[in-house]
Amino acid sequence: MLIKPASSSCNMRCNYCFYSDISDIRSVKNYGIMKESVLETIVQKALAESEQFCMFGFQGGEPTLAGIDFFRDLIKFVKQYNVNNIKVSYSLQTNGLLLDDDWAKFFHDNNFLVGLSIDATKQIHDDFRMDPSGKGTHNRCMAAARLLSKYNVDFNILSVLTRQFASHPDKAYRFYKQSRFRYIQFIPCLDGLNDEPGANYYSLDAKVYGRFLCRIFDLWYSDFINDNYYSIRAFDNYIQMLMGRPAENCAMNGVCNAYALIEADGSVYPCDFYAIDECLLGNVSTHSFDEMLTGEKAEVFIAASKHVDTACLTCEYSFICRGGCRRDREPVVNGIPSLNHFCDAYRAFFEHALPRMSAIARSMNT
Numbered sequence: 001m002l003i004k005p006a007s008s009s010c011n012m013r014c015n016y017c018f019y020s021d022i023s024d025i026r027s028v029k030n031y032g033i034m035k036e037s038v039l040e041t042i043v044q045k046a047l048a049e050s051e052q053f054c055m056f057g058f059q060g061g062e063p064t065l066a067g068i069d070f071f072r073d074l075i076k077f078v079k080q081y082n083v084n085n086i087k088v089s090y091s092l093q094t095n096g097l098l099l100d101d102d103w104a105k106f107f108h109d110n111n112f113l114v115g116l117s118i119d120a121t122k123q124i125h126d127d128f129r130m131d132p133s134g135k136g137t138h139n140r141c142m143a144a145a146r147l148l149s150k151y152n153v154d155f156n157i158l159s160v161l162t163r164q165f166a167s168h169p170d171k172a173y174r175f176y177k178q179s180r181f182r183y184i185q186f187i188p189c190l191d192g193l194n195d196e197p198g199a200n201y202y203s204l205d206a207k208v209y210g211r212f213l214c215r216i217f218d219l220w221y222s223d224f225i226n227d228n229y230y231s232i233r234a235f236d237n238y239i240q241m242l243m244g245r246p247a248e249n250c251a252m253n254g255v256c257n258a259y260a261l262i263e264a265d266g267s268v269y270p271c272d273f274y275a276i277d278e279c280l281l282g283n284v285s286t287h288s289f290d291e292m293l294t295g296e297k298a299e300v301f302i303a304a305s306k307h308v309d310t311a312c313l314t315c316e317y318s319f320i321c322r323g324g325c326r327r328d329r330e331p332v333v334n335g336i337p338s339l340n341h342f343c344d345a346y347r348a349f350f351e352h353a354l355p356r357m358s359a360i361a362r363s364m365n366t
Helices: 018-024 036-049 068-081 101-109 122-128 138-150 169-178 206-224 233-242 289-294 296-305 343-365
Strands: 053-058 087-094 112-117 154-161 183-188 267-269
Touching: 036 053, 036 068, 036 289, 053 068, 068 101, 101 112, 101 138, 112 138, 122 138, 138 154, 169 206, 183 233, 206 233, 206 343, 233 343, 289 296
Parallel strands: 053 087, 087 112, 112 154, 154 183
Antiparallel strands: none
């Protein structure tokens, strides 16, 4: 499950924030800070319904705005309600601005996997990721990375690919290496749900995205064959798929699986990208997770992602592309999604990189 303990509240004003757009088109923009009773209900029900494994993920807005005591309560409730000794893991995505020694020690002591949002170089980052006063935040985010390293917290770097960012793959890759960031994930920038794709000045163009993927892969591959491995989430997933395993990233599996996106009031939605009124599945206070995630509304949401575009039927890369994330296939009209906006990018990338990824997969399977 992915929990938003501070709803859409944030201490940054990122120009491209998709959740700001999501909350703007919802009847309630911000549900405030999650109450302790809601958190307790989430933990109690999740552990009661889990059979082997339960993952508590936290995102925002900015989840650390809920305060460190909120997360201490989380640990307390897990210890209280985990009577079946379910395996539990924790993750949190943060902009890093509020992190201090107490936070870092807490993450380390409780085995949190932390995602830290940094858009590579200072210029690109500060152009888009500003605080409420309009000041860039790169220096403060880098200080957060140093703090996490100091306390040996497991963390990765999440970077949002705008058109401006994707135009400079060499600078970006050099930045990660110089900063000793070995776990990286790229998130293609999203236009608003009601926006025309490509309408914003930061919109990611398919051709630019394709060139970025190809160049980053070449740089990554050069290090990989020289036993200098960097984890880039997309490449890791594609190689895993080529080894016959499911993708860890839900966007790469070709079909949505409704997970519990939980807003601060306990409202549950099937996906972070669709926390909107028409996709509301229920509330943890009145419904079980099983009811919400296997109910009619969840099935309707999943069904739309199963549609295969005619262009995909004859595409030689459909077995590895699988149509991509439903969010990149908007608009969905009469239950039928569009062709992925980044189709040309993925075609260019697979033509360029698939033989080498396949060779890596074969070598890892032997």
